Amino acid sequence: MSIDYSQKIPNNVNLSDDRALQRALEHWQPAFLDWWRDMGPDGSHSFDVYLRTAVSVDPSGWAHFDHVKMPDYRWGIFLQPADPERRIHFGEHKGEAAWQDVPGEHRANLRRIIVTQGDTEPASVEQQRHLGLTAPSLYDLRNLFQVNVEEGRHLWAMVYLLHRYFGRDGREEAEALLERRSGDQDNPRILGAFNERTPDWLAFFMFTYFTDRDGKFQLCALAESGFDPLARTTRFMLTEEAHHMFVGESGVSRVLQRTCEVMRERGIEDPAEVRAAGVIDLETIQRYLNFHYSVTIDLFGADQSSNAATFYSAGLKGRFEEGKRADDHVLKSDVYRVLEVRDGHLGEREVPMLNALNEVLRDDYIKDSLGGVARWNKVIEKAGIAFRLTVPHKAFNRKIGTLANVHVSPEGQLISEAEWQANERKWLATDEDRAFVASLMGRVVEPGKYANWIAPPAVGINRQPMDFEYVRFN
Secondary structure: OOOEEEOOOOOOOOOOOOOOHHHHHHHHHHHHHHHHHOOOOOOOOOOEEEEEEOOOOOOOOOEEEEEEHHHHHHEEEEEOOOOOEEEOOOOOOOOOEOOOOOOHHHHHHHHHHHHHHHHHHHHHHHHOHHHHHHOOOOOHHHHHHHHHHHHHHHHHHHHHHHHHHHHHHHHHHHHHHOOOOOOOOOOOOOOOOHHHOOHHHHHHHHHHHHHHHHHHHHHHHHHOOEEEHHHHHHHHHHHHHHHHHHHHHHHHHHHHHHHHHHHHHHOOOOOHHHHHOOOOOHHHHHHHHHHHHHHHHHHHHHOHHHHHHHHHHHOOOOOOOOHHHOOOOOOOOOOOEEEEOOOEEEEEEEEHHHHHHHHHHHHHHHHHHHHHHHHHHEEEEEEEOOOOOOOOOOOOOOOOOHHHHOOOOOOOOOOOOHHHHHHHHHHHHOOHHHHHHHHOOOOOOOOOOOOOOOOOOOOOHHOOOOOOEEEEEE
């Protein structure tokens, strides 16, 4: 499906055939651009950036590269092609034709799902808006900006659904998406992780690896939805989400590579000596990992949730890779094991799977996250350094659900408040850690040059040469 770039709002949904909808979205567009100018990447509006733009949604044509000013980027509405034979394949409506309009009884829940997903998109742009001022290279600056414009387009995807299918309520929700602000005390973003600061590039790489991976799993679950426009929208968003996770995984790998190079060249292991050499010590990287991982797994919600059961049974939100699972896809008689505290120890108990679907998705996410951490460890192993990054226990540093009221070590041991206080600085990034990392953050903008604390990438974007001018500052 090609995308019509002759329109004011590029799209492949025949927007011009619905004049009322087109006018409503054209009315929202200036407010979006005002938000971008106010809250988008700081000081970047005149830059020419080597960005990827979708020209169609088929695999052979959805990535076109060229230099463009970000305020002129052609955000739009891109849905995967419709399958007229598509059926709902889970929940109580299993076997019925997928919905092309919002069923009245599910209107409020669908709107809530779309608004919550939509709210994460501008939030991450707001969290990252100052990072361009300390970019370690033009390559990294370009990657940041690519992530930012795609988050902006993902916001457009959700706003289209709100305007197209939810009337006045949808229009009001779309306006509110531009009014909330990440970290604002009076009008914060909906989910806690999207109100955290992203103050430095190590935090950015951890965010794009762990938190954008949550986005992948949430989008995969929504891509199963019986509401076909939502499923088609999120399927295309997933093609862009993959790049965000690549930025995170490769970014952390390059930080590790540079640290290990310096440690090996100088024969040093002590964190203070590593820091004195101007690179990020492995212990600090582990503490950043612990923080971003634990904050992200809270995004999946409470381990038992009646809302999750409702969304599944109603056919609104499925599981990750629903079609590959060998059960009845109704789950009324299935059980799942969740964590609980019993007699002073962490244990497990069986609960109805429908109520544990947040935990099912969280566990799928955890398995997927381990792969990148294993690849990071290969970088350290290849350097001959006896240190391994580990993923903390899923009960560690939790703020949501039954585990929010207990303290658990990274190894999964239930501990006292005093033990937590004694070890928290060893397990989670401290103010001193963040200040040290911030001290390394100096902007490097000469083509082909990289900050001392990070290694160059193996290949350039779109196979460009290493000294390619990814960003032109004009």
